[in-house]
Every structure is written in structure tokens, then in C-alpha cells.
Amino acid sequence: MLRAHCTERQDDWDKELPFVLFAARDSVQESLGYSLFELVYGQEMRNPLKMAKEQWDNPEKSPQLVSSYVEDLRKNLEDARKIAETYLSKSQEKMQRIYNKRSKARQFSIGExxxxxxxxxxxxxxxxxxxxxxxxxxxxxxxxxxxxxxxxxxxxxxxxxxxxxxxxxxxxxxxxxx
The missing domain is CATH 2.30.30 (SH3 type barrels.)
Known part of the structure; x- marks a missing residue:
């Protein structure tokens, strides 16, 4: 994402960097099954659209107790970590198979x-x-x-x-x- 953005906007790419980082952190990673933000914080990133939807859906939502929030967060992080490890392992195996298929049958000798x-x-x-x-x-x-x-x-x-x-x-x- 950063390379494409920098190539497209060579003169002022640094001004757009926060938006590129926001998009990267909020995007679900194919190899992990979660966004980077979810893996760090254990919940989806609250962008302006999601906040507006929450307000629309639950106008009288009651505040959550801190202790139950911390417990929920801890459980969500642990579950996300386990699932991400599984996704990452499968993704690495798939990428390795694809990469190795393109390998040409060659051999080199020591000192060559x-x-x-x-x-x-x-x-x-x-x-x-x-x-x-x-x-x-x-x-x-x-x-x-x-x-x-x-x-x-x-x-x-x-x-x-x-x-x-x-x-x-x-x-x-x-x-x-x-």
C-alpha cells in the first residue's frame, strides 16, 4: 500500500501517510484473518462510520463496567492470537508451496x-x-x-x-x- 501510494503521490506522500497507516491497520490480513489493530487491541477499530452505526443502532447503550471490559478484552485477545497463529501457519505453508513451485531445478557446488x-x-x-x-x-x-x-x-x-x-x-x- 505504501509503495503504491508513494509512487502515485511522489511530491506529498508524507502528508497522506497517516491515512495509509490507518487503512493498513484497519484492513483484515489474509494470512491472519484479523486486522493488525484487532490483534493488538482485541477489538475492531472504531472508525467514524462504525461509531455512527453504533450510535444509530443503540442510542441508549449503557456503559460497561471496567472489570468486565478488561476480562472481555483479555479473552478476545487470547482467542484472536490462537486463531491468527493458525491462519498464519496455513498461509505460510501455502506461500512456501507457491514459491517453491517456481523454483528451477538447479544445483550449485561449494565454492562456485x-x-x-x-x-x-x-x-x-x-x-x-x-x-x-x-x-x-x-x-x-x-x-x-x-x-x-x-x-x-x-x-x-x-x-x-x-x-x-x-x-x-x-x-x-x-x-x-x-
Whole structure:
């Protein structure tokens, strides 16, 4: 949401940031089954439309006792946490299956030079292949540890979809023009 909004409104995106954050916190996350606000506070966010609807539906609503409110909140948070864990686990498994389907059957050997898909310094939303780096260890068929001496962690774990074989450029002779 933030990337799309910043791309669309490059000059004054910072003024719209509170509205983007409000929308993100109030939106139900597919992987969790709840909004982020519900997981933190144990209840739906009360936006102006919901408050108007509550007032319309219950004009004489009696105030709730603090102790019963706290107990209800505690129970709602615990229930939401359990359900969110289940949703998140299922969602992670689904995303992993989808991601692994796109994996190409490739193998690298220890010491082989490779390129790694990494975010660029200009924009964390953009990525390009950088390197060459060397394979340090094969963890399993889809994951490799790679020596990355110029990065914060000297050895990092990468999925095979972010690795490609390094091919050194050869200088081609210049052809005569004419």
C-alpha cells in the first residue's frame, strides 16, 4: 500500500501517510484473518462510520463496567492470537508451496561463484542481482548459505530463486565499422 501510494503521490506522500497507516491497520490480513489493530487491541477499530452505526443502532447503550471490559478484552485477545497463529501457519505453508513451485531445478557446488538478488541502495523496493559471491554450504535442495564478505552478515542463507550462476563477461573484439 505504501509503495503504491508513494509512487502515485511522489511530491506529498508524507502528508497522506497517516491515512495509509490507518487503512493498513484497519484492513483484515489474509494470512491472519484479523486486522493488525484487532490483534493488538482485541477489538475492531472504531472508525467514524462504525461509531455512527453504533450510535444509530443503540442510542441508549449503557456503559460497561471496567472489570468486565478488561476480562472481555483479555479473552478476545487470547482467542484472536490462537486463531491468527493458525491462519498464519496455513498461509505460510501455502506461500512456501507457491514459491517453491517456481523454483528451477538447479544445483550449485561449494565454492562456485553466483549472483544474489538483493535490494538496491537507492530503493528498498527495487532489487537486482549483485556479486559475485561464493557458495559456502548447501542446506537443502532449495537453500544455500553464501559467503557475502561486503555485507553485514558474512554468510547468509538464500533461497535458490534468489541465486543465479555467475558468468564472467568476456571482452569481445571490436568490429570495424563500415
Amino acid at each position: 561463484e553466483v549472483m544474489i538478488l538483493l535490494p538496491t541502495r537507492k530503493s528498498p523496493f527495487d532489487a537486482r542481482f549483485q556479486g559475485p559471491y561464493t557458495i559456502a554450504e548447501k542446506v537443502d535442495d532449495l537453500n544455500y548459505k553464501v559467503n557475502t564478505p561486503n555485507r553485514r552478515d558474512k554468510v547468509q542463507l538464500y533461497h535458490i530463486n534468489r541465486i543465479k550462476k555467475y558468468a564472467e563477461r568476456t571482452k569481445e573484439p571490436k568490429l570495424p565499422v563500415g
